[in-house]
Amino acid sequence: MRSTAQPTHEQQQTVPRKTRVMSSSSGTATNRDAATRTTQKQKRVKHVLSRKVSFSAAKGKPRTITSRDAKDRQAPQAVSVLNRSTPGSFVDARKMPSEDVVRKTLDETTQSMGVVVRPKVLDFANRHKERRSVEVRTVLVRAGIIAAVIAAIAGIIWVLFFSPMLRLDASNITVSGANDWVNETRIMSIARTQAGKSLLLVSDAAVEDDLKNIPGVSQAEATKKFPNKFDVSIVSQRPAAMLKKRGTDQLTAVDSRGRILNSVEGKKVDGIPVIEVDDAADAVKSKGVLAALTILDALPEWMRSEVTQVTAATQDSIITKLNTGVTVDWGSAADLKLKLAVVDKIINDPNILGNKTEVNVSAPQRPIIK
Template identity: 30%
Template sequence: MFLGSEDATAPLPAARPRTAATRAARTGSTPTSRAGSAAHQTGGASDTRAGATATRAGATADARTAATSTRTGTTATREAASVDARTAASDTRTGATQIRAGGAPARTGVSPAVRASSSSRRPGRTSGAAASSGALAARRTAPVTPSAGVVAQGSAARFAERARAHRRLTQRRILIAAGAVVAVVGVAWLLFFSPVLALDATQVEVSGADSVVAMDQVQAVVDSRDGVPLPRVDTSALRSELLEVPGVRDATVTRQWPHGLSVALVAREPVAAVPEDADVVQSAEGTPAGAGFALVDEEGVQVGRADAPPEGLPVVAVPVGEERVLSAVLGVLEQLPPDLLAQVGEVAATTQDSVNFTLRDGATVEWGSDQESALKAAVLGALRAAPETAGAARYDVSAPTMPVVG
């Protein structure tokens, strides 16, 4: 048995019942106080919710009021701007009219009716909107004196600027036109009057000259243009002068920049010797006349003269002054083959259709006109080549399809 066991085995004191009064004593509160506290808490929560609701309602009302005030202010601003724009346009038209009429620009303010109408349309729900509307109304209703006019002065300034711009544009156009005229005149002087492109006679190239061409006369024609600006050299007139030079049948003149010319000549080749006393030769200027023979080409133009007929050229005998007969004879000689032409010694004709010639071996040929000369030349060659007719003294080929020999 342990010590103190009697205390352990002693019975525990009986538990006392807990009552409301006991609980109240421990907690310090009674049911009545708790009910009051709950009621108080409930009332506080209700007051809080009511305050929050009132706050939200007030905020909503304030927001709506602010939005309404903003819209009202915006509307008032737009209306004020519209009125100002109309007033400015009216002032501008008035100023422009006065400027055109020659009077001083007048400044006008906004009419009382417009200010009253504008003021009546601007609600003032808030103090800010009312202040803005009042400021706009004060600005619009302020009297405008002529010395402070901005619109009319702006219009006058714009008109003056336009006038200055027009004057500047006119001056620029005049300067451009004057510059263009000066440039054209300068180029014209450089090309047609200055020595920059002057012809130098030493730089003229002449080709195609033959022994029958009078080169001294060709050089004289070229020297007459020495020093003339190349653009002013008339190549057509120069060619015409060269064609008059004895022995020149054709000429071509081209410019060789910057100072030269190229002259290509076609010399006349003599095909016959005509007695000068026949008076049928187109004598070139400067060709002496006498009792000798004129050397002519196929066109009948004299390209030279000789006291005796040159060897290899046939002598042509035609009536005096009959240039058409001479032309017919020269036409026949031009169509003869070279080997047959070399055998012709003399040619005679009394008319254009009675051409006949004597060969160097003494045989005579009746040729007739210059028609079918190629066929006649072929028939004559065949007859002279045939053994039976090779030595005949006379050949008549005036009708080439029926030649006559003997």
């Protein structure tokens, strides 16, 4: 058997030295990793604090984070230790704050700054949902605004054109100015064609035009009075003449344009000239009768009221008889103003008329007095 060689004293001393070298190398690597982590934490804290300080300085009001928790108050001390360290220098990892403290510091800093921090990695599905939600809300808000505007406009239209507040009722229509020759019932029937409408839709011009077409109406005015009243005022004239059928007592009133008035039964005819005709309906189409009506309409009221009889055989032979017994031969309706002036001067001057009873002004430049 071979004897086992015993290690010498020098060898025994060498083995522990290698072990110590390996242990020292392992410790150095561990310290290097710790220093790297510490440096990374230090950079994160510095970055957060620098953002906080720059944000507070921009607003002009520095802000300080304070906490009543003793653990939280250790964070600024650790930061100060980091601030005093320089790159490459030894940092004691035992004095560094834990990851929980750093995370809490980051959360408090971002909250105090009022900044909403988005995650670095975006969730596109959630982002699309959020955008769709915003678009839907926008559409709903706009639709609500449009619906409100339409409802408001519809309400205004209903109030102005369909509500009872502005609706014209027949009982709120008044008529004034009618006389014995212009029938008030006919005036009212025309005005009531506008009943049931909103006063905004009532056509006062149309009513006035219809009223002026009534025989005996010389002027007409329709006035709307809000909210729901309608006044009609007319200026009615007396008949220009009474058409008397020969051999009877039947009288028909006509105006200056030859239009037959509504009724003459039981009406007073004093002071209204009378024209004898064969038939009233045919007479108003006769040129002679129309010429006589033109002359009668032009007479001054005092002379017209004295006319008791009118003869209109033709349009060139119009003769009127006055209640004073004087007969005036007008001829035609031509040069009517000159003829009226000549007749007025002759009748009102006793030195000219004298005892004569016939005046012929068919040629007004050379009147004939008999």
